Amino acid sequence: MAVSSEVGTPPARASFWNDPRIRAIIFQILILGGIILFGIYIVNNTLVNMESRGISSGFDFMGRTAGFDIGMTLIPYDEASSYGRAFFVSLLNTLLVSAIGIFFATILGFIVGIARLSNNWLVSKLAEVYIEIIRNIPLLLQIFFWYFAVLRALPSPRQSFELADTFFLNLRGLFVPKPIFEAGFSAILISFLIGLVAVVFIARWAKRRREATGQQFHTVYVSIGILVGLPFLAGLVTGFPLSWDYPALKGFNFQGGMTLIPELVALTIALSVYTASFIAEVVRSGIQAVSHGQTEAAGSLGLRPGPTLRLVIIPQALRVIIPPLTNQYLNLTKNSSLAAAIAYPDLVLVFAGTALMQTGQAVEIIAITMAVYLTISLVISAIMNWYNKKMALVER
Amino acid sequence: MTDATPTFERSPDLPPPASTVGVVGWLRQNLFSTWYNTLLTILALWIVWEAVPPVISWAFLTADWAGTSRDDCTSGGACWVFIKEWFGQFIYGRYPIEERWRINFGSIILIVCAATLFFPRFPYKLWVSLFLIFVYPIVAFFLFSGDAFGLEWVETPLWGGLFLTLVIAIVGCVFALPIGIVLALGRRSDMPAVRAVCVAFIELWRGVPLITVLFMASVMFPLFVPEGLTFDKLLRALIGIMLFQAAYLAEVIRGGLQAIPRGQYEGAQALGLSYWKMMILIILPQALKLVIPGIVNSFIALLKDTTLVLIIGLFDFLGMIQAAGTNPDWLGFAVEGYVFAAFVFWVLCFGISRYSLHLERKLHTGH
Incomplete structure (x- = not known):
């Protein structure tokens, strides 16, 4: 048993200072303490500064009368409305331009991205030139170009460009017909919703039947039929209770219809064109990420080009495309804040600009503005993460 | 036999x-292989025909190049006289004309030093890099703003033009890099408090648009400092941009850190290296090399975003x-x-x- 004496003595316990766990705890306490002290210092300075400058604090101002007008409002608003209402008006304007921008950027981006991969040399080169020019020029410059150089050069209302006597484009903006919903229109809406529910159930039933028996069902054609047919039937019964209010030239300006202010038009064009160049690259790399073997395998299984694209290529490409695409949507939403530079009444211009100037409550207003964008970012990325998880490769 | x-x-x-x-074969294969390809080709040719000749005619053929005032622009095309007359202001802003040599001099030092780094065989790369990182910013600061060594003081509101754009982009990116590295390391740290702080910081800056950061920098920073202390608008904007850029760089660098195989970490630990030695000697050199293209791309994004400073009045x-x-x-010459x-x-x-x-391509040494 002489061996045991050799193994016996355990190594001396690491000293308190060298124990990694204790060091980690001390380090974290130091960091957190430092951050808290820094925070207290800043808050203290801010309070002192605000008091000496006579700036009040708190969120009471949201209920006070704003007293300024806003050029474009989606909900009723006038000078007697509160700052809170001005906040919602401007937030809706931001969301509106983002939504329109995302819609057009997606369409244009997919077209250019696919054109970039075209067999046609000329089309592919045109798409490449578009992408390389647009994405290397600052967005703000493009917004200025569309607003100051293009839209300001448009003719006056009397000489406006027109399309089929219904759409008019001139210095004052884009005039489009406005839908007027009369009594009974809800029947069409309700029948559309019923159709939507029916389509969901039919799709599920068709998928179950296909997995059980292998029989195909033309879900797409049936769905389109239901979605178009049901509202059409409802419209026939109620006599189409929808009419359009067309813009018409009266005196020096157009009356009736809907007016899209030039700021909105310029911002939408610039955001869509700019973001589309990034989306095009996303789409291109997504489609290229699906290896050619997949197409060949689908072909050797006897699939025709249409089903190959729909059942083999697109589902796999979407998986690669969606995360960066989400990123581009987020960028577009954040970039819509550049609206402030051309005076489109968005959140930054109205709330972080005019309201801040009038109340002087910089801390509260900037905090609210940042919180709004942060929330939009987090919500969009949460939705896309959910979708991404749904689309993700299921390993068997 | 032979027959x-x-x-x-x-x-x-x-x-x-x-x-x-x-040529014919190429055309058939690439432009006219099917009927819809032919249609696309014609459509594309039409777009080119509609777009290119008017632009060339406007920008070159009917443009005005000579002259000193708008009266010399008569031919109906582009008026490049406008650019020519304002060129100095576009490059240097309102920097005093007799002091512009300082900007030229500073830029030449930077360009010469940086150029030597592009020659693979240049022997003193380490010294040049150290000079650029530690000495040059001080030299440039005194050269550009003056008020020392007999140079006249040029206050920052006079700085402008392409000069200011490059100053903001370069300073923003260079000073953001170390912050970004620390944030990226913090985000992958084992310590929950450090990780939480870094994640919160990165996600906060990445979730908001740069313009709100600039607004914050211009209206809130003055409230944060003790009374009586003021600091100028350019510095405030620079701090805002730096923090914003640091968050983006942190995510780029995190991508590099994640790409380093676990064996590298384990190997370093097996050699008995401490955390910082492991990071500085083993992990970061490999990770940073991997993400150089990413850093360059985020520099391009920053260069384009610097235009936003005009909204806060720079x-x-x-x-x-x-x-x-x-x-x-x-x-009328917008x-x-x-x-x-x-x-x-x-x-x-x-x-x-x-x-x-x-x-x-050059750094892709392959694994």
Whole structure:
């Protein structure tokens, strides 16, 4: 048993200072303490500064009368409305331009991205030139170009460009017909919703039947039929209770219809064109990420080009495309804040600009503005993460 | 015997049909292979025909190049006289004309030093890098702002033009890099408190638009500092941009850190290296090499985003062009100004992105 004496003595316990766990705890306490002290210092300075400058604090101002007008409002608003209402008006304007921008950027981006991969040399080169020019020029410059150089050069209302006597484009903006919903229109809406529910159930039933028996069902054609047919039937019964209010030239300006202010038009064009160049690259790399073997395998299984694209290529490409695409949507939403530079009444211009100037409550207003964008970012990325998880490769 | 075995003469290969080789073949294959391809080709040709000749005619054929005032612009095309007359202001902003040599001198030092780094065989790269990182910022600061060594003081509101754009982009990116590295390491740390702080910081800055950061920098920073202490607008904007850029760089660098195989960490720990030695000697050199293209791309994004400083009232390159366009003597030449700005930004960004692609190929040593 002489061996045991050799193994016996355990190594001396690491000293308190060298124990990694204790060091980690001390380090974290130091960091957190430092951050808290820094925070207290800043808050203290801010309070002192605000008091000496006579700036009040708190969120009471949201209920006070704003007293300024806003050029474009989606909900009723006038000078007697509160700052809170001005906040919602401007937030809706931001969301509106983002939504329109995302819609057009997606369409244009997919077209250019696919054109970039075209067999046609000329089309592919045109798409490449578009992408390389647009994405290397600052967005703000493009917004200025569309607003100051293009839209300001448009003719006056009397000489406006027109399309089929219904759409008019001139210095004052884009005039489009406005839908007027009369009594009974809800029947069409309700029948559309019923159709939507029916389509969901039919799709599920068709998928179950296909997995059980292998029989195909033309879900797409049936769905389109239901979605178009049901509202059409409802419209026939109620006599189409929808009419359009067309813009018409009266005196020096157009009356009736809907007016899209030039700021909105310029911002939408610039955001869509700019973001589309990034989306095009996303789409291109997504489609290229699906290896050619997949197409060949689908072909050797006897699939025709249409089903190959729909059942083999697109589902796999979407998986690669969606995360960066989400990123581009987020960028577009954040970039819509550049609206402030051309005076489109968005959140930054109205709330972080005019309201801040009038109340002087910089801390509260900037905090609210940042919180709004942060929330939009987090919500969009949460939705896309959910979708991404749904689309993700299921390993068997 | 000799006549018994018939010899088969191989007849020469026929040339491929004329329609599949040369120009005609290329055209058939790439432009007119199917009926819809032909249609697309015609459509594309129509777009080119509609777009290119008017632009060339406007920008070159009917443009005015010589002269000193708007009266010399008579031919109906682009008025490049406008750019020529304002060129100095576009580059240097309102920096005093007799002091402009300081900007030129500072830029030449930077360009010469940086250029030596591009020669693979240059021997003193380490010294040049150290000079650029530690000495040059101090030299440049005194050179540009003055008030020392007998140089006249030029206050920052006079800084402007392309000079200001490059100062903001370069300072923003260079100073953001170390912060970004620390944030990226913190985000992958084992300590929950450190990780939470870093994640919160990164997600906060990445979730908000740069313009709100600049607004915050210009209206909230003055409230944060003790009373009586003021710091100028450019510095405030720079701090805002630096923090914003640091968050983006942190995510780029985190990608590099994640790409390093676990064996590298384990190997370093097996050698008994401490955390910081492991990071500085083993992990970061490999990770940073991997993400150089990513860092360059985020520099391009920053270069384009610096234009936003004009919204808080700094006269950067685009800001000077916008100001020149609203000058009563030169009204109506906004398009020329924007085209010039677009050209300069495009050359810078496209050039840098091509260099980044080149670097990516060069640094790809393969695994």
